[in-house]
Amino acid sequence: MEYRVDIHVDGSVRTAMAKEGANLLEVLEEAGILLYTPCGGRGTCGKCAVRVSGGGTEPSGNERRLLGERLEKGFRLACSFAVDSDICVHIDDSGEQAVILTAGARRHVVADPPVKKKYVELPHPSLGDQRPDLERLLDHTGAESGGKGLSDLTDMGMGPETLRKLPALLRSSGYRVTTVEAWGRILSVEAGDTTANLYGTAFDIGTTTVAAYLYCLNSGKLLGAASMMNPQRKFGADVISRIDRAKASRQAADEMKNLAAECVNGLTRQLAKEAGIDVKDIYAAVFSGNTTMLHLLAGLDASGIAVSPFIPVTCRTLRLDADDLGIEMNECGQAILLPCVSAYVGADTVSAVLSSGMYERDGISLLVDIGTNGEIVLGGTDGMIACSAAAGPAFEGADITFGMGGVTGAVDSFKLQGFRYTVIGNTAARGICGSGIVDTVAALLDAGAIDETGALADERTAAGLPREVRERFTVTGGMRSFVLVPEQETGIAGPITITQKDIRGIQNAKAAIAAGIETLVAEAGISYDDIGKVFLAGGFGSTIHIGSAARIGLLPRQLADRVEAVGNASGSGASECLLSRQMLRSAEQIARKIRYVELSASRIFSEKYIENMMFM
Ligand code: FES
Secondary structure: OEEEEEEEEOOEEEEEEEEOOOEHHHHHHHOOOOOOOOOOOOOOOOOOEEEEEOOOOOOOHHHHHHHHHHHHHOEEEHHHOEOOOOEEEEOOOOOOOEOOOOOEOOOOOOOEOOEEEEEEEOOOOEOOEOOOHHHHHHHHHOOOOOOOOHHHHHHHOOOHHHHHHHHHHHHHOOOEEEEEEEOOEEEEEEEOOOOOOOEEEEEEEOOOEEEEEEEEOOOOOEEEEEEEEOHHHHHOOOHHHHHHHHOOOHHHHHHHHHHHHHHHHHHHHHHHHHHOOOHHHEEEEEEEEOHHHHHHHHOOOOHHHHOOOOOOOOOOOEEEEHHHHOOOOOOOOEEEEOOOOOOOOOHHHHHHHHHHOHHHOOOEEEEEEEOOEEEEEEEEOOEEEEEEEEOOHHHHOOOOOOEOOOEOOEEEEEEOHHHEEEEHHHOOEOEEOHHHHHHHHHHHHHHOOEOOOOOEOOOOHHHHOOHHHHOOEEEEOOEEEEEEEOHHHEOOOOOEEEEHHHHHHHHHHHHHHHHHHHHHHHHHOOOHHHEEEEEEEHHHHHHOOHHHHHHHOOOOHHHHHHEEEOEOHHHHHHHHHHHEHHHHHHHHHHHHHEEEOOHHHOHHHHHHHHHHOOOO
8 A cells, every 4th residue: 555745845845655554754755855854764763854744653652752742743753754644845954045155264375286198299200210109109198108019008007998999099089089097097088188177176085064065176276165964864963873874784884885877977967067177077086084983984994994893995095987986077087095003093083183284383273173083193203193082972962952053043042141142044943053162151150051971950059040041941752951042032832942861962972082181191192282284174164152161271371372274174185185196195104194093992091980970
């Protein structure tokens, strides 16, 4: 038996048919609607709530717990809902426009890309010049012949297919051709002068978001930037969920790889269209990202990353034919996956170190990239150490009752005086993102509405607070909570609150990052006074208010005046490696130079973590 599912989204209605018992989340996905599903559809995060009218099985215990009073308003968890009649589904969240940070502090890099083009006009053959076609070409391009047998030619990089086409190409073009070269080899030969058409892309493949950049490789000019949510997020917010999914079966691993490729291809097509160029004129793509994301992109088995002792397949730079990864560009296009340091300090960190310039800066710098894992690097020209602190997804909103990513509708700043707040996109508030959560906790600490143990003031202790603050205390899902945005100002059915559980989540997350920083400082045998500069990388690092971060103990107060937000430093590093072979070499040196400190084996970290659970 099949049922009709009318999906109200973006002011229009799409209709899908669903078999009896079909999972609503899957029905929506098939209809092209991807919801935010940080728990991977396990029914534990509550983020896939949609409004359903008509039919439906009895709400599960998880739905009752996570949706509370929203159940009465028709909300259900799509991942827990089995279709058993014709229904209407209202997607209130689909209008979210991801505000994904693509901007980063880009240094001036002289264009010397790994893939180049060379136009040559060859002398026509004659009885006095009987050189073979390939030798004739190599003599005028400077590319070195590795030998005379076909196997040597293949080693040289001119694949058999290019060699087979060469005679016809030379003659039809009147011996005027352009070679495409990389790594000292000829990748392809094109008729006529095509040197003007040489473009490349750089990607930062984040667990949550993907940022892409299109460059002219001749001039080094940035032609456009674009971003989208990582489509793999439907399998969970964190890398472990993705790895678990990928290792379930060969088919699941392929699906994960294909999702990455589709995302890259979608962004590539968008950028090419906006710049008015042909995708076939893109010859190189450089990828930065954490170790897991790059493994999944390359189709490598990432399962060793998820379990102790945390072993990836490789941390080396990978130079692959883009075609092998299913990535659209010129048929000879090259995909370069940047080097990583360890299972949990990936190419994104290497790229951030590169683009921040900390590796060549005098004195000691600290780089912090706060995400589900907080990657932290300490050092400078004399050496660097790094760690990865498992902060959990609280700063990305995933474990927070009304948490959401940095998207339209998210409260991104909050002040207690006048209960002022700002919302991304200037729309009615629908949730709260990381910077808003940090602001809120800082403000409540300052007001005495949260004590140093992280407890929200109870009836008795709240008595000393100003009346307007007292009146904001309420109960959400059976938990004491504080109203950030009252119901009449939100774009959802009910107020936006921060609960006691949310505050515990923030305590855990900030303790992990702060303890990671203190562990590296202790490992290096230095004090905060020795640190001249703090680079804050990533989207969260760019939107967070430093004063609030220092107030809750996420960043050391002593360093608050030395902080510089460097934006999407991972994307900037990937761009630099796309434009410059020297930068690519520097990235490889950085990856080798960084010593990884495993926090799960560190007694210092355990002690510091407990200390940092308190709000000082
Ligand atoms: S509760 Fe449905 S995706 Fe998490």
